[in-house]
Amino acid sequence: MNKLINFSEHAEERMDFRNIDKEIVIQIIYHPDQKIPDCDNNNREICQSLIKDNNGKFKLIRIVIEETKNEILVISVYLTSKIKKYWRE
Numbered sequence: 001m002n003k004l005i006n007f008s009e010h011a012e013e014r015m016d017f018r019n020i021d022k023e024i025v026i027q028i029i030y031h032p033d034q035k036i037p038d039c040d041n042n043n044r045e046i047c048q049s050l051i052k053d054n055n056g057k058f059k060l061i062r063i064v065i066e067e068t069k070n071e072i073l074v075i076s077v078y079l080t081s082k083i084k085k086y087w088r089e
Contacts, residue, residue, distance in 0.1 A: 002030055004071045011074040020077055024051070025063055029072060036088055038064060044075060048086065053079070060086055 005026055007015075015022060032047035047063045060083045064075040080086065 003067070005029060005074065006071055007074045008076075011076050015077050018077070018079060020061065020079065024061070025074065025077055028061060028063055029065065029074070032063075034088055050083070051079075057081070058083065062086065 007022070014020075015025065028049045029047050033049040035045055035047050038044035038046050044064055044066050047065060048060055050058050051061050053059050059079045059081055061077070061079050063077050066073045066075060
């Protein structure tokens, strides 16, 4: 059973500003290409996946989450073209 996903106000604002669809974020949280620890905060993880933008270029969508027993809280969401910087082999 999938955990409930809640979005922080900051995440909602960032998704709206960056025109990132909530359904894509939810799908990536449940099925990320990679899930890595957040180096800046031990309580957080980053779910990330490669997607194509509207111009057909690959971007990395990164979703910062805090997971508890009952829920997943989305802290922030962003797209980056710096795939090599963040992708783990």
